[in-house]
Amino acid sequence: MTATETEQRTTYVGRPIDRLDGRAKTTGEAKYAAEHSYPGLAYAALVHATIPRGRITGMDTAAARAVPGVIEVLTHENAPAMKPAPKQSMLNLSSLASGTSVNYLATDEVHWNGQPVAVVVAETLETARHAASLVRTTYQELPAVVDFASEAPNATPQKSNAIAEAGADKGDAPAALAAAPVAVDLLFTTPPHNHNAIEPHATTAVWEGDRLTLHEGTQNIAWLRSHLAYRFGVPERNIRVLSPYVGGGFGGKGSVWAGVLLAVLAARATGRPVRLALTREGVYHTVGGRTPSTQRVALGADADGRLTALIHTSVSRTGRAGGLPEQITSASRHLYAAPNIHLQQSLVQLDALPNTYMRAPGESIGTFAVESAMDELAFELGIDPIELRMRNEPERNPVDGKRFAHRMLREAYALGAERFGWHERDPRPGSMRDGRWLVGMGVATAYHPSWQMPAKVTVRLSADGTVVVRSAFHEMGMGAATAQTQIAADELGVPLEAVRVEYGDSDLPPGPGAGGSAQTASVAAGLVAASRKLKQSVLALARRSAGSPLRGRKLDDLEARDGGLYQGSRGETYAAILTRAGRDHLVAEGGVGVLGFLAKTIRDRRNWVKAACGAQFCEVRVDRDTGEVRVSRWLGVFDVGTVINAKTTASQLRGGIVMGIGLALSEETLVDHRTGRIVNPSLAEYHVPVHADIPHLDVHYLGEPDPTMPLGLIGVGEVGITGAAAAVANAVRHATGKRVLDLPITLDKLLPL
Structure with a gap:
């Protein structure tokens, strides 16, 4: 249909x-979490640790308590007891909601630079934040591991679980790679990223006896409610979570982080309704983001472009106090019909804020690597990048032979190539120019699994x-x-x-x-x-x-x-x-x-592979003198099943593409490799795309339902970011002849041209 x-x-x-x-x-x-008023409402502000690992040896709160309007200063020395986070189990899905394993204000331990170590409650927001700045903390520092790049060689293989596979082997990929007539073997790196929803995390908590009303911008009401019931020792029926409006989430509001726990704790301790709205910097210090990664992608092919070997390995990080592995090699399990495949994800643990879900976790950065490598192989073979992908389009899932529930990637590429004018592309790198601008065109495959x-x-x-x-x-x-x-x-x-x-x-x-x-x-x-x-x-x-x-x-x-x-x-x-x-x-x-x-x-997993997919087409212009990269045209054609609302679907796909362009060209969390401190925790220094960075995004969908999904739906929220960074990188490679392996693609990585 x-x-x-x-x-x-x-x-x-x-x-x-x-x-x-x-x-x-x-x-x-519309009222968001920080806009609900109650009689006697008090305001809370966090005090953050300034070391990456150690123990608190003293907290001087006298100056903070002396500020007029301060109601209470809660530390590990006087805060009410809260149960530690439950152990994660698939039989208790709400246990997966824990952002970290830290039992805030119940321990003198510090697990990352920025961990909340105290909460100030006051009559006004300004008073609370001022008093929080007066708390003085002393520490016994312990050896800490905070630099991902230096620790990556010590990574250990990740174990598979019931939700995600950490590796796969089919045939003998290393031997096939060594014997391949044509091969590429590339090492990619991506930086950490942080969440920047338009609404920073905020909580308004009100206790009435042992009953809690909570206004919270959350992506998982049920898990949050269950988690709070466990942590605070009350029945779930005694907790009401109200979250009618959420000002953006992208994964950052899918777990239970320090802000909500400490707002609820402060409200219980003071007997007052409490509002805790994180600053933008507070979000960076208490809410996880995307892990950095290193990825090796090696592809072997015969002279006709048929893949003989596909190797994709990755290293990502978690924190010692929690974090979730990313399915970085997930797309590589499904995209190409190679007879020999080796996939493996590995992990390192750092003394850092645990990472968490971020739009298309794993696939967003994993597709950057594998789709860039496919493009590089096309250059080596002298084959059009779309034709190379189509020659290796599988009939069944390459790793295990399962059927695809729905897959129309050939149709997406055919329609996209026609609408984008791909035939006008001169395949020679650096051959297309417009005045001082070098013009490049790139493509990449989008892919994201379908869930219920x-x-x-x-x-x-x-x-x-x-x-x-x-x-x-x-x-x-x-x-x-x-x-x-x-x-x-x-x-x-x-x-x-x-x-x-x-x-x-x-x-x-x-x-x-x-x-x-x-x-x-x-x-x-x-x-x-x-x-x-x-x-x-x-x-x-x-x-x-x-x-x-x-x-x-x-x-x-x-x-x-x-x-x-x-x-x-x-x-x-x-x-x-x-x-x-x-x-x-x-x-x-x-x-x-x-x-x-x-x-x-x-x-379903026994019978099918379910996913949304698509073709991303990008045109860039690179200033030959300065190396400035501008995305000048974009077309995305997606196979997302039945579309319920044409307007919101297009908006979701465009939003993912915008995040993908940010991933490619600007977004990067900078971490001091000595102290583990995030040094650009604001939108003034962490660069997300603005309107001037984004051209008109032409988005199309095929509209064919998936017969195995409700109403034929597949999912649109995350597929738009996948493949996007690779499409930009591939267009830059075509424009300049330079293959950038390290995101973001900044001027220093292109100059001299």
């Missing part, structure tokens, strides 16, 4: 519907024809509630304005975390199931009425439209059926819990 056919067969799914919360957000009506998560949804149909959908999912700016409204309206055949979606509240049925590009499909599965149950209940009521035109009908023979159920011109509205039956509403539930999710995941 094409995108056009989808629009013809549905009323709302596939349409470019405006975000239903757009007015609230643009007028200031546990989610429950209830749907209420009232006799007045209105529908209420309830699920504790998340809205981070991507139009999630709008998409679910469109799905509900189509499933039940009611007008869009008749549907209201409630979300972002832990009192609602548990929703999925917003991550892995999985939320829309996960909620949609429950919504579709609940809608079907609801229609069956309505039909059952109609069958009991002698005068109903639906008597004797089967649900599969009926169409939901015009606010009711119909077969041709015969049918009835929901309102008529419910009113005649004396019912003011009906409710149905759909979705799966954790056990159902695990069973489905295991079953």
